Amino acid sequence: MPEAEAIRLAQQGNAPAFERLYRLHNRRVYSLCLRMVSNTAEAEDLTQEAFLQLFRKIATFRGESAFSTWLHRLAVNVVLMRLRKKSGTEASLDEMTEPDEESGGPRRDFGGPDLRLSGSIDRVNLQRAVEQLPPGYKSVFVLHDVQGYEHNEIAKIMECSIGNSKSQLHKARMRLRELLHEALRDKAREDRKAASEGSGGED
Amino acid sequence: MATDRCKDFLGRLDSWIAGERPAEAKAHFRDCASCQAVVEDLNAIQIEARSWRQLESEAPERVWTALRAQLEQEGLIRAEQPEREAAPVASSLADWLSAVFARIPRPALAGAYLSILVALGFALSGPVNQPSNEAKWLEGTRVVSSPISAQLDNFEQNTSLANRDRNPAITASLHQNLAIVDNYISLCEKSVQEEPENEVARDYLYSAYKQKADLLAQIGERGENVQ
Numbered sequence: 495m496p497e498a499e500a501i502r503l504a505q506q507g508n509a510p511a512f513e514r515l516y517r518l519h520n521r522r523v524y525s526l527c528l529r530m531v532s533n534t535a536e537a538e539d540l541t542q543e544a545f546l547q548l549f550r551k552i553a554t555f556r557g558e559s560a561f562s563t564w565l566h567r568l569a570v571n572v573v574l575m576r577l578r579k580k581s582g583t584e585a586s587l588d589e590m591t592e593p594d595e596e597s598g599g600p601r602r603d604f605g606g607p608d609l610r611l612s613g614s615i616d617r618v619n620l621q622r623a624v625e626q627l628p629p630g631y632k633s634v635f636v637l638h639d640v641q642g643y644e645h646n647e648i649a650k651i652m653e654c655s656i657g658n659s660k661s662q663l664h665k666a667r668m669r670l671r672e673l674l675h676e677a678l679r680d681k682a683r684e685d686r687k688a689a690s691e692g693s694g695g696e697d
Numbered sequence: 698m699a700t701d702r703c704k705d706f707l708g709r710l711d712s713w714i715a716g717e718r719p720a721e722a723k724a725h726f727r728d729c730a731s732c733q734a735v736v737e738d739l740n741a742i743q744i745e746a747r748s749w750r751q752l753e754s755e756a757p758e759r760v761w762t763a764l765r766a767q768l769e770q771e772g773l774i775r776a777e778q779p780e781r782e783a784a785p786v787a788s789s790l791a792d793w794l795s796a797v798f799a800r801i802p803r804p805a806l807a808g809a810y811l812s813i814l815v816a817l818g819f820a821l822s823g824p825v826n827q828p829s830n831e832a833k834w835l836e837g838t839r840v841v842s843s844p845i846s847a848q849l850d851n852f853e854q855n856t857s858l859a860n861r862d863r864n865p866a867i868t869a870s871l872h873q874n875l876a877i878v879d880n881y882i883s884l885c886e887k888s889v890q891e892e893p894e895n896e897v898a899r900d901y902l903y904s905a906y907k908q909k910a911d912l913l914a915q916i917g918e919r920g921e922n923v924q
Contacts, residue, residue: 512768513761516761529749537756542767611742617748617752640746660711663711667742668735668739
């Protein structure tokens with residue numbers, strides 16, 4: 495069943511059409527949720543919530559935007575609402591970034607040539623760094639760099655300008671770089687400590 | 698060391714990454730190790746992030762099961778009528794229960810069992826004060842309770858099998874608790890056979906079946922959550 499037909503039938507309450515839409519899109523929505531919250535149980539819950547909201551509102555879908563964009567907008571909102579609830583803040587989506595950051599420029603040092611990340615980034619430490627990003631940065635980073643959306647699509651999903659999407663992505667990447675450098679420095683420090691303790695123990 | 702030129706360069710980093718190479722930026726990049734490091738790092742981050750796309754997986758099937766149940770509950774989707782009409786008509790209570798249990802999801806079993814037990818409750822609360830009704834009532838009790846007892850045993854086996862490999866602690870606890878309830882059921886059944894007119898004995902039997910049903914339904918739900 496093609497997507498357009500599934501949408502039309504789902505609008506009439508057809509059960510197989512709902513399932514078809516779910517099967518077509520659940521992978522991307524679930525992955526988005528998982529990257530945003532880093533917890534499978536919570537990601538499942540959020541995926542269910544996003545589709546539930548979608549199916550509740552499907553009768554109002556008129557096709558002005560792509561169905562997947564509409565669904566992703568719902569999913570991102572569901573995730574951000576959850577993160578907002580968790581942090582106990584009532585901030586708007588725009589405020590879900592780092593308030594002290596004024597420009598897209600880096601906040602601290604740029605990292606010397608002795609501290610390049612190349613070769614030291616893996617899935618685990620990047621995921622850890624992503625977890626520490628403010629929700630707004632995280633959304634744009636996951637949508638663009640992980641899921642491959644273009645800025646014009648992200649602007650529709652996040653209901654912001656294309657410039658805003660670009661700016662958020664830049665800040666997200668720079669912040670990730672900082673976090674990864676911090677992790678690298680911590681690890682180097684721990685290694686040195688372990689080495690000195692090891693050599694001390696042999697004496 | 699960061700300079701104003703570095704800030705300018707990094708301010709237009711998106712364009713640089715996208716392939717735009719203005720002469721001024723190019724010259725700065727060639728001479729600035731700091732900006733080279735930034736570009737190199739961001740490229741590494743992007744490459745790693747892109748690789749995550751291959752790790753995308755479907756949401757577990759339970760998400761759809763729960764979602765569908767919610768949609769049906771809210772009346773947003775119509776049930777699949779043709780499929781239900783095609784279901785075979787059960788000829789006996791036991792067959793009917795098998796058909797029902799085979800089709801309904803496990804989390805719904807608690808409710809289903811309770812419905813059966815309500816029916817059993819009605820059957821067990823028939824008139825018993827008249828001696829002429831005793832034999833008839835006892836026979837009726839057997840007819841009603843035997844298939845339910847068999848169904849509970851059958852479901853117990855399925856639940857036990859389903860949970861066995863997942864969590865040995867649950868399996869052990871399951872057997873321990875079920876053994877207690879089964880002993881209780883045996884005692885109650887014996888009491889009802891000895892004193893079919895005793896309303897308290899029937900109430901205890903009903904309560905024992907209910908306990909077993911509740912326990913099995915809880916275990917079933919727990920097994921579903923573990924998956």
